[in-house]
Amino acid sequence: MHRFVAGALAISWMAASAATSNDLALSEAEVAAQRERLARLGFASMLERQKRLIRVSSAIRLHGAALCNDQLSPVTGIVAATSAEIPEAYRETAYRDHGVEDLLKVLWILPDYPAAEVGLRSGDTIxxxxxxxTHSAASLDRRDPVxxxxxxxxxxxxxxExxxxxxxxxxxxxxxxxLSMLDNVDTHTEGARMVVYSGMLRFAESDDELAIVLAHELAHELLGQKLSVENAESEADYLGLYLVARAGYDxxxxxxxxxxxxxxxxxxLEERAGHIHPFSAARSIALANTLREIQGKLERAEPLEPRTR
Ligand SMILES: [Zn+2]
Structure with a gap:
């Protein structure tokens, strides 16, 4: 029965669209317009995710600098891209709406960061x-630790000019x-950068949650690979939560x-990152202790210095 109805609908649609060639041309134009609207929405949502990632990760990185010893690199707070760095489906939109071509185009800058303070603006070409x-956004990050x-x-x-x-x-x-636009709930390290997947940005609903993900990964990097799995998790939680609190997140x-x-x-967050993150009872207890320790320091307005172990 359903098949019959669907068939009848299809036939009447075909009859209608065959009536005049103008109708068909119109619907093609509509499809193109719809495609453009979708690409514009997609690009805007990608940019919002990128802004959120830069905002939260820059805060974590800056406020944690004193805990990161010599493992430092400049924080620019700049979101920029070349056409080649943008998913193909959005390239036309990026070009039309933001002028993104082969050269590095600034799409957004974190307010109150030095690049914004000296007058760099969205729309500037670097x-x-x-x-x-320079021909890639990666070159903004590809700087020696200092x-x-x-x-x-x-x-x-x-x-x-x-x-x-x-x-x-x-x-x-x-x-x-x-940011990677893949929908995995995951992060991993690739060369000098931490790749955070779109799916993880979706899963971490608040900036506080995103801060926890990013700080935990950074903490693993800082601690190195010497610890056993269980110790590595507890230590990364411990140091990570200090990084979160120092950046002002909950x-x-x-x-x-x-x-x-x-x-x-x-x-x-499994082995691809070089770490596994099992959530055991022991880890849960250690986490609760760390929370108490940090919250106590916050209440007493004491410096947020993790103990060295
Ligand atoms: Zn972990």
Whole structure:
């Protein structure tokens, strides 16, 4: 019965669209317009995710710098892209709405960060970084870790004018985070960057939860691979929660979030990152102790220094 109805509908649709060739041309135009609307929505949502990732990861990295010893790199707070770095489906939109081509186009800058303070703006094209031509956003991050302060010189193009901007980047914990549009609930380390998947940004509903994910991964990096699995998890939780609290995010959501992640995605964040993150009873108890320790320090307005062990 259903098949018959569907068939009848299909036939009447075909008859209607065959009536005039204009109708068909119109519907093609509508399809194109709809495709454009979808691409625009997709690109906008990607950009929002990128902004959120940069905002949270930059705060974690900057406020944690004192705990990251010599594992530092500059935090630029700049979201920029070349056409090649944008998923193919969004390239036309990125070009039409934001002028993204082969050169590095600034899409967004974190307010109150040095690049914004010296006047870098969305829409600027970055031609050179420290005297070297640049053709990728990765080159903004591909900087040597530094001991103290670092000056970054940008040559940019704005409305046909060439401008030189000099700003003092702030050091934060190595590594800068970068968005992958894959929907995995996962993060992993790739070269000098921490890749955070779109699915993880969706799963970590609040910025507090996202901060916990990013800080935990950073903590693993800082601690290295020497510890046993169980110790590595507890130590990464311990140091990670200090990184979260120092950046001003709420550590209290950690227990429930870790439980939710373990329950819904037991295989998330697995060995591809070089770490596994099992949520055991021992880890749960250690986490509760760490929360008490940090919350006590916050209440007494004591410095958020993790104990060295
Ligand atoms: Zn872990």
């Amino acid at each position: 031609l050179e970084i420290d005297g070297r031509e 001991d103290s302060q670092i000056f970054t010189a940008l040559k940019i193009e704005r409305d046909g 060439i401008l030189d901007l000099l700003f003092e980047a702030r050091n934060g914990c190595f590594r800068p985070a970068v 550590v209290a959501v950690a227990t429930e979030f870790a439980r939710r992640l373990a329950a819904e995605f037991p295989f998330a």
